[in-house]
Amino acid sequence: MIAFRPLADDHPDLAHSPLLRAALLTLQYAQEHGAIGLTQTKAFKRVFVHWAVENFAWPGKSAEEMFRYNKVINEYEFPPLEVLHYLLITLRLGRHFKGEFRLTKRGADLVQSPGRLFAELIPFFVLQIDHASYARLNERPFGKWDVWMNVINVEADHGTTERALFAAFYGEGPDWDNAGWRDMAAFSSCVLRPLEWAGLLVQTAEDSGGNSLHHVFKTPLWRSALKLDTDGMLQPIRVQ
Structure with missing residues (x-):
C-alpha cells in the first residue's frame, strides 16, 4: 500500500520537491500575467520557456548550462516543463483557450496552497504517468x-x-x-x-x-x- 499524508501549506519539507516548485511558479506566472502564450503546436512559447529555465532552479539543469550551447530553447528541450504542462492540463489546473494557457478555477485556488497542490500533483505524477513516454x-x-x-x-x-x-x-x-x-x-x-x-x-x-x-x-x-x-x-x- 502507498498512502500520501496530507501536508500543511507551510510544511518545510515541501521545499524539497522540484516539480511542486515548478508548478507553483508556473501557476503564479499565469495568474500574474493573465495567461501564458502558446505556439501553433500548443507548447509554451519560448519567452516563457526561457523564464522557466531561469527560475525553476531545476537540479542538473541550470540556466547557465542550458544556455551555454543553445541560445533558443523550446519546451520539448526542457523535459520537466513539457511534463509539467501535460500534468497541469490533465489535472485541469489550466486549459488552452484561444492560443493561451489560462488557469482554471481549481488552478487559481491552488496557487497559494502548496500542500493541497502537492496532494493533487505528486501522487498522480508518480503513480499514474507512463514515465517511459518521455524517457530517451x-x-x-x-x-x-x-x-x-x-x-x-x-x-x-x-x-x-x-x-x-x-x-x-x-x-x-x-x-x-x-x-x-x-x-x-x-x-x-x-x-x-x-x-x-x-x-x-x-x-x-x-x-x-x-x-x-x-x-x-x-x-x-x-x-x-x-x-x-x-x-x-x-x-x-x-x-x-
Missing part, C-alpha cells in the same frame, strides 16, 4: 510502484547506490558499463527519476575510478509525506 529509450522496467517504493523505503533509508537498488529488484550483474545498461537506464528513468523530480529521493554523483557512482538518499519529504507497509522495518537514525 522508451523502455519500461518490470515491476509496480507498490513493490518499488516499499523496497526503496528500506534499502535507501540510510543511503544506498543506484546499482544496489537495481540489484535488490533484478539481481547482480547489469551496470552502466556492460550489456545491462539498457535495463539500468529503464529503471533509472522510470523509477528513480520520477521520485527525484517529485522531491522524494535525491541523488549525488561520485567519481570512482573513472566511473560515476550514484548515491541515492530519501529526502525529509519522503519521510513526512509517505506511509508505506515497510515503515515498521525501518531502523531509527542514530545521532552521533
